[in-house]
Amino acid sequence: xxxxxxxxxxxxxxxxxxxxxxxxxxxxxxxxxxxxxxxxxxxxxxxxxxxxxxxxxxxxxxxxxxxxxxxxxxxxxxxxxxxxxxxxxxxxxxxxxxxxxxxxxxxxxxxxxxxxxxxxxxxxx
Amino acid sequence: xxxxxxxxxxxxxxxxxxxxxxxxxxxxxxxxxxxxxxxxxxxxxxxxxxxxxxxxxxxxxxxxxxxxxxxxxxxxxxxxxxxxxxxxxxxxxxxxxxxxxxxxxxxxxxxxxxxxxxxxxxxxxxxxxxxxxxxxxxxxxxxxxxxxxxxxxxxxxxxxxxxxxxxxxxxxxxxxxxxxxxxx
Numbered sequence: 001x002x003x004x005x006x007x008x009x010x011x012x013x014x015x016x017x018x019x020x021x022x023x024x025x026x027x028x029x030x031x032x033x034x035x036x037x038x039x040x041x042x043x044x045x046x047x048x049x050x051x052x053x054x055x056x057x058x059x060x061x062x063x064x065x066x067x068x069x070x071x072x073x074x075x076x077x078x079x080x081x082x083x084x085x086x087x088x089x090x091x092x093x094x095x096x097x098x099x100x101x102x103x104x105x106x107x108x109x110x111x112x113x114x115x116x117x118x119x120x121x122x123x124x125x
Numbered sequence: 126x127x128x129x130x131x132x133x134x135x136x137x138x139x140x141x142x143x144x145x146x147x148x149x150x151x152x153x154x155x156x157x158x159x160x161x162x163x164x165x166x167x168x169x170x171x172x173x174x175x176x177x178x179x180x181x182x183x184x185x186x187x188x189x190x191x192x193x194x195x196x197x198x199x200x201x202x203x204x205x206x207x208x209x210x211x212x213x214x215x216x217x218x219x220x221x222x223x224x225x226x227x228x229x230x231x232x233x234x235x236x237x238x239x240x241x242x243x244x245x246x247x248x249x250x251x252x253x254x255x256x257x258x259x260x261x262x263x264x265x266x267x268x269x270x271x272x273x274x275x276x277x278x279x280x281x282x283x284x285x286x287x288x289x290x291x292x293x294x295x296x297x298x299x300x301x302x303x304x305x306x307x308x309x
Contacts, residue, residue, distance in 0.1 A: 001251055008199050009183045009265070011258070014251035016268055062268050064183070064198035 006060045007084045021057035024069040143301040145308035148239040150300045157206040160226045167221035184263040195264040238283040241307040248303035
């Protein structure tokens, strides 16, 4: 079972206590009535669905019941970090220090501070 | 003329208990319960009206006489009163912003006590209940099998389990079977 760190309970808790609540950092327009149909569609329906690092909202529904944000690797299912709702999105520099994301995430190998594996003799460009 | 119907309140599973060796699962007597939600600015006024500390850190609880306050979330507490006091009435005079809901009849409490009490709960609750992670006095909302419960560790080998009244058959049976397994 995955252990997810709740930033409000300040401890790792079993995944069963949590619910995913979709992509994080999607701000609703302050003037929603003035939005164009296209802009509203983007806000309402279009999600990034990346293969790799994903910023998500989670809710500790069977614990403190709070919503918080998490950075999860959708390839390895590893949670890189969790942080309280309303806090700024962690920048690439912060994420780089966390490392340990899957080899084929959407971040470049250099970005993750790793080295590209040397190609074997049989490989062709 | 027909006589007036009288509603009679029957406590759920009152008096039930099972024992397996020294491990005991038992229904606790009815208590007054209140779900309290309040922003940080209101906490001092509520604490003085309720005459109990409202802890502001995860898993913390406070006890004062027959009254207990359990931290459930950053702005949420469960207030228990086992001495017949009415926490709702005590909150009535508080003008600071808060939400106090009486849930005395929504919940029932089950006591799990004796050696292996933590193992008994862990049969359906994946939460870490070691003394290091969950010391005496710790409390939290979590899961037991399929239902949400609140656990409160009153002693090293003694837990108070709060669950919804309608789930109490499930929780009681679950814990009874678990106790049998743990006691061997």
